[in-house]
Amino acid sequence: MNPQPSRPKVVLRGVHKYFQKKKELLHVLDDANLEVAEGEFVCLLGPSGCGKSTLLNMCAGFESIDKGSIEIDGEPVRGPNPRRVFVFQEYGIFPWMSVWDNIAFGLANRTFKEKHTIAQRYIDMVGLSGFERAFPMELSGGMKQRVEVARALAVDPDVLYMDEPFGALDSLTRLNMRSEIVRIWREEKKTVMFVTHDIDESVQIAQRVVVMSARPGRIKKVVDLSGLDHPRDLDSKEYLAARDELYEAMGVSTRIGAR
Amino acid sequence: MMTFAALQSAPAATAQEIADGRGYMAAVALLATGVVALIFARRLSTRFEAWGMPIALGILILGVWDGAVVMSRSTIFPRPIEVWGAMLELVRSGRVWGDIAASLFRVTWGYLLAAAIAIPTGLVMGWYTRTFLALNPIVQGLRPISPIAWIPIAILWFGIGDGAGVFLILISSFFPICVGTTAAVRNISLVHQRSAMNFGVRGLDLFRKVILPAALPQIMTSMRLALGVAWLVIVAAEMVGMESGLGYLINDARNMGSRYDLVVATMIVIGLIGIVLDFLIRRLEHFDEVRWGYVKQ
Numbered sequence: 220m221n222p223q224p225s226r227p228k229v230v231l232r233g234v235h236k237y238f239q240k241k242k243e244l245l246h247v248l249d250d251a252n253l254e255v256a257e258g259e260f261v262c263l264l265g266p267s268g269c270g271k272s273t274l275l276n277m278c279a280g281f282e283s284i285d286k287g288s289i290e291i292d293g294e295p296v297r298g299p300n301p302r303r304v305f306v307f308q309e310y311g312i313f314p315w316m317s318v319w320d321n322i323a324f325g326l327a328n329r330t331f332k333e334k335h336t337i338a339q340r341y342i343d344m345v346g347l348s349g350f351e352r353a354f355p356m357e358l359s360g361g362m363k364q365r366v367e368v369a370r371a372l373a374v375d376p377d378v379l380y381m382d383e384p385f386g387a388l389d390s391l392t393r394l395n396m397r398s399e400i401v402r403i404w405r406e407e408k409k410t411v412m413f414v415t416h417d418i419d420e421s422v423q424i425a426q427r428v429v430v431m432s433a434r435p436g437r438i439k440k441v442v443d444l445s446g447l448d449h450p451r452d453l454d455s456k457e458y459l460a461a462r463d464e465l466y467e468a469m470g471v472s473t474r475i476g477a478r
Numbered sequence: 479m480m481t482f483a484a485l486q487s488a489p490a491a492t493a494q495e496i497a498d499g500r501g502y503m504a505a506v507a508l509l510a511t512g513v514v515a516l517i518f519a520r521r522l523s524t525r526f527e528a529w530g531m532p533i534a535l536g537i538l539i540l541g542v543w544d545g546a547v548v549m550s551r552s553t554i555f556p557r558p559i560e561v562w563g564a565m566l567e568l569v570r571s572g573r574v575w576g577d578i579a580a581s582l583f584r585v586t587w588g589y590l591l592a593a594a595i596a597i598p599t600g601l602v603m604g605w606y607t608r609t610f611l612a613l614n615p616i617v618q619g620l621r622p623i624s625p626i627a628w629i630p631i632a633i634l635w636f637g638i639g640d641g642a643g644v645f646l647i648l649i650s651s652f653f654p655i656c657v658g659t660t661a662a663v664r665n666i667s668l669v670h671q672r673s674a675m676n677f678g679v680r681g682l683d684l685f686r687k688v689i690l691p692a693a694l695p696q697i698m699t700s701m702r703l704a705l706g707v708a709w710l711v712i713v714a715a716e717m718v719g720m721e722s723g724l725g726y727l728i729n730d731a732r733n734m735g736s737r738y739d740l741v742v743a744t745m746i747v748i749g750l751i752g753i754v755l756d757f758l759i760r761r762l763e764h765f766d767e768v769r770w771g772y773v774k775q
Contacts, residue, residue, distance in 0.1 A: 281672055299676045311673040314770035315691040324687070325677035356770045374677065 228378065228410045229255040229278060233287035236273055236436075246435035247273050251287070253429060253438065257377075260404055260411045262425035264418065264465065270436025271414045272308070272382050278412060279305045279380050291378065301325060303378040304371035308386055312355055312367045318342070319351040321366050325374035341369040344403065361392040368400070372407060379404075381413045385420070397424050401449055418469055422462045423451060430468045440468045502545035509538045556739035564739035565746065573727070574747060580722040582751075584640055584715075585708050588647025593701060595648075596655035600697070603656070604663020605689055617656060625650035625711045626718075633719045643715055643723070650711040651704040658700020662693035695763075695771020702759050709752045724748050 236248035248270040255261050263271040276282040278289055280298040289296045291303065304325075305311070312321045323338040342348055345365035355363050364384055371379055381400075385393045401424050404411055415421055421428045422444065430440040444461050451458055466473045513534050540558045547557045556564070568574040603610045603617075628649050632642035666689065674688040716725025724744055731740035763772055 279672075279676070281675075299672070299678075301676065301678045303676075305672065305676050307669045307673070311669040313670060313673070313688070313691070315694065315767050317766075324673075324679075327679065327683065354766045354770065356773060 226257055227254040228257040228259070228291060229253075229412065230290045231274075231278075231287070232290075234274070234277065234284060234289060235286035236270065236277065236282070237285050248277075249435035249437045251436070251438055253441075255410060255412060257410055258408050260401075260413065260424065260426045262421035262428045263412065263414045263431060264421045264428050264469070265416065265431030265436070266433050266469070267416055268436075269431040269433040271416075271431050274431075274436070275305075275380050275382050275412060275414050278378075279303060281305070301374050302376050303380065304374060304376040306367050306371050306379060306381040306384045308383045310355070310363050310367065310387075312363060312370060314355045317352050317354055318347060318358070318366050321355070322369045322373050324370055337373050341373045344372070344406075345369045345399070359392075360388050361396060364388065364396060365399075368403070372403065372409075376409065378410045378412065381411065383415055384413075386415075393420075398450075400424060405449065418465050418471075419462065422458065422465055423453070428465060430465065442468065502541070502548060506538070506541045506545050509534075509541055513538050554736055554738055556742055560739040561742045561746070564737070564743035568740065568743055568747070574724075574744075577722055577724050577727045577744075578747070578751065580640070580643075580720075580726075581712050581716065581724045584643030584723065585647050585705075585712050587640075588644040589651045589705060589708050591644070592648045592651035592704065593655055596652045597659050597697060600656045600659025601663055601685060601689055601693065604660040604693070605685075610660065610664075614660075617653065621653040621657065625707075626714050629715060629719050632715075638719060638721060642719055643712060646711060646715045647708045651708050654704040654707060655697070655700050658703070659693060659697050662696030662700075663689055665696065666692045691767060695768045698759075698762060698768055698771075702756065705755055705759055706752070709748075709755060713748055724751075 231251050231253040234248060234251040235246070238245045238247050251274060253261075263274060265271045273282060277284055278291075278296065280296045280300060280303075284296070299305075313324070316324065319338055319342070322341055323334050326334045326337060329337065342351060345368055347362060347365055347369065350358065350362065355366065358366070364387075367384070384400075385396045388396060397420060400411075400413075413421075413425065426443075426445045428442045428444060429438055430442065431437060432439045442461065442464055447455075447457055447461060463473055513531075516531060516534060544557050544559070547555050599613070603613050625646050628646055629642075632645045632649075636642040636645055670688065670692055674684055679687060712723065713725035713728070716723035717729050718725075720726055724747060727744045728741050731737040731744065763769065
């Protein structure tokens with residue numbers, strides 16, 4: 220059922236990143252090479268400090284590329300672009316705007332009628348009907364994150380960059396949001412690059428998991444999960460095998476309490 | 479003013495006055511004991527804590543004040559009851575309304591002009607680093623100069639009158655609002671900046687939809703601060719360089735036969751108007767568009 224990977228959408232070649240920390244030069248990202256196909260759902264998985272967020276910020280054009288190149292549709296990335304929308308780790312929606320205004324934020328150039336139709340469509344899609352006039356501070360964490368996803372989808376981007384978008388949610392809401400995001404991805408056929416440090420999260424949602432190691436951040440392993448159909452059975456042998464492979468790649472035990 | 483005249487005509491303390499004084503001391507001691515007891519009381523209703531305590535303390539302070547005046551046999555400092563009489567006199571004669579209007583007129587115009595200049599300046603200074611580097615040393619250099627120090631220049635430029643008052647309020651309100659707005663813009667979260675950039679919003683739209691609203695809660699705080707300062711400065715300015723307004727009224731009351739009852743009454747009027755102004759500007763913090771900036775998430 221999953222869309223088949225087609226031509227490359229995002230291409231990273233020999234990407235390096237350095238941060239100046241006082242007098243020390245930190246090598247944050249070391250020679251990242253990756254191709255993400257159009258319509259593909261890729262997870263960047265790694266421990267904190269492995270440069271996965273930095274890599275995503277570079278793809279989005281928020282951070283400069285020190286060495287190497289990042290191309291999208293064959294064009295080098297030169298700053299942020301509404302065709303590629305970032306969904307932030309902490310709430311990037313604007314607390315001074317109502318839900319409706321937040322979701323319509325990227326639609327400034329549309330007519331009022333178009334704006335209304337599009338905003339309403341995505342409000343319904345993320346299940347926030349009836350909350351159009353509410354302000355973010357009146358919403359729960361999960362609802363705020365839905366607003367942010369709807370705001371990103373409303374401008375109909377080709378690529379969604381998601382930086383631990385469910386990291387601040389409680390575990391039940393997080394599980395629901397994972398199902399939601401897979402459903403939306405399949406409906407909208409976007410290319411998704413999703414950063415997480417949660418192994419289970421990556422196995423549950425991604426077609427491909429890119430495992431990274433820390434300091435300097437390196438792509439250590441790429442695990443293909445496109446053989447696992449959605450909806451994924453979290454008890455199936457294939458799922459458990461993939462999960463175990465990722466646990467091993469991350470260097471952690473699948474047995475809690477083992478010595 | 480009967481008591482006042484009676485006190486003036488009596489060169490030495492009479493037995494009656496000494497008895498009065500003792501009565502006062504006893505009453506004040508009793509009240510003070512009551513207030514202290516209330517402060518240390520275990521259980522009080524919240525309504526009593528909110529209203530009863532301040533009222534009890536207020537009565538105590540009035541009692542101490544009155545007792546001190548009576549016992550010191552001061553012929554100049556007014557008793558609370560005399561201040562009350564002076565307030566009635568101010569209101570009945572209609573004199574105070576003209577002075578309130580004069581003070582509020584200068585504060586309103588000076589303050590609004592200051593906001594109209596300081597907010598755009600602060601927004602631009604906060605957002606564009608070059609503007610900040612160019613203007614910040616000048617702003618920081620002028621800011622520590624007390625607005626009172628500008629009075630001679632204000633009079634030189636605008637003469638004695640409203641112009642000088644408006645100018646002084648403009649000077650005193652501009653700096654807190656400008657500095658507050660600049661800091662507010664520089665504090666806008668990176669995530670919100672990047673969101674705006676990501677959706678391709680720039681130019682005037684960026685200021686209107688993101689920068690101004692993101693900074694607004696902090697701008698409002700600085701405007702509240704500025705209004706408080708403006709109300710302090712106008713009184714001083716009117717005492718020195720103007721011929722109307724509440725500050726002038728204080729000077730006038732002192733110069734015309736040491737009417738300290740009118741002086742204190744005017745002080746109370748100034749305080750009450752200051753409370754009303756602060757209350758009004760705080761109402762603005764309840765709008766949904768800024769309330770997010772004051773509540774902990």
